[in-house]
Every structure is written in C-alpha cells, then in structure tokens.
Amino acid sequence: MPEGREPANNTTHGNIDAESATDKELPASEMQQILLGGNVDVLLQPIVDLRTGEAVGYEALTRGPGGSRLFKPADLFEAALEEGCFHTLESMCRRRALEAKKKSLGPGVQIFVNMDPRLMPCLLGPACPTCGWIRELDLSPGEIVFELTERVFVGGDPIMLRALERCRHQGHRIALDDVGIGYSGMATMVALRPDYIKLDGYLVRGVSNDVYRRNLIKGLASYCNETGIGLVAECIETAEELEILCRIGVTYGQGYFLAPPGPGRPPLRPEASEILRRIRQQP
C-alpha cells in the first residue's frame, strides 16, 4: 500500500462490536502510552479541484509515533482493535483532525475526516463529543466532510441511513471512501447519495494505459457530473494519470503527484500545477 493511501480509517479487519466500542481496560502497552500522551500526528493532504488547481479541502491522515512499529495508520489502528481501544483512538484522531482544521485551514476550506461507518449510529447524537468539539472550536458544520469507507459500509442498513440523515441534518457532508474495492458497490453509491465519491487508488493506478480502467472512470465521472457529486481520484502518482483523469472529466484529485501529506497546508507541486495550467488553456 503506497504512502498516502489512507486505509479504511483505518483498518479493514475485525468487527467493532459492543464490547470494543465501549473499550476494555487498557493494558500497559505502547498503545496505552500513545493514548495517554496523545502521541499521534495528523498530516493534511490536499484535495485539488483539477479545473482550477485550488485545494477545496484537505484529508486528515493519522500517523503513529515516528520510528515506532505503530507509525503506519494500518498498524496503529490494527493494534487498537486488538487491544480493544479502537473507539478511543478513533475519537482522539477525530478531535485532532478538527483541531488541525481550526489551526491550519481556516474558514472556507473543508476538512475530510475518516470515520468508520460502524461508529456512525452512536455519533452525532445529543451527547456526542464530536458535536461538542465542533461547537467548541467554532467550526462550520458544512466544512466538515466525513469519509465513510465502502470497505465496510452497508448501504441499505436502515440504522446507518438514519445516522447519515442526522449527520446531513446537522449540515455535514459525506464522502464515500475507497470506492471500487468495497463490498457494496453501486448499491451503496445510489442509497447514500454522497457529496463526494473517492475513487480507490486500485482503479486510478495505471489509468493512463488501461482502457478498462479509463472507461470505467469516465462513466463514473459522467454519473457524478450529472448528479452533482464530486468525484475525487485518489492516489494520483504520475503526470500521465493526472492528464488522463482531467481529460475524462474527473473533477477532483488527491495523491503524491499533486502534493504529499504534510503539516500545515502542503502546496500543489509545481509539475502538477503546470499540467493543470496547460490543460486549462487548451480549448
């Protein structure tokens, strides 16, 4: 999995059942130290409007302590799941992402926050800490986009759909993440009607020389453009991929070729900026 490719916030393993959601007593461990010390970093990676070259938002990406075995988000969240503290870690990362929005992005720029869809039903209720943090930090609800991974999302689940409705009612936006490799596919896309669809890197990689990938994405871009959904191609890593994606109508992009994740607001790389400028000037 290439750097910058954020796993399903951030694990694809196991189930979050009632026991783990309430968190067991933590063992003395590296994970406990991370939780007690708040020892995670939040990096931001821009989501770029390919028509203008402007960042419309930034995805918050979590990293564990530098040099530790839990540096990579997949390992960090896997360990949290094993130790029964997934919920606590996820909550801490969500808080840190909102703080990063306040500190580094300011008004008018969206923060994309990964959230495990299985936690949705217990979130955003009257006593939800996330709602309290949003108020405390004085953030605009419409500038917070919750990324829900399609890897575990069950589109037709009525409990989930009610939770999403509550989320929308509060003014937040929804992105369907990792689209193209999940279980539910188009049914989820249609049931959820997300504000954004984030196309998984599996489909984006090699789009420049694969007619199957190219036409699949082209069709999806048409669907999104007709329905007002923002299509984000993730994991753009080459100039050729960027050019093709622009030409087949993909509106937004994210990936190392555009800008790697970093602290603050990482700028668009000059090579990517030049390509977008050249395409804009062409008839």
Ligand SMILES: [Ca+2]
């Ligand atoms: Ca994501």
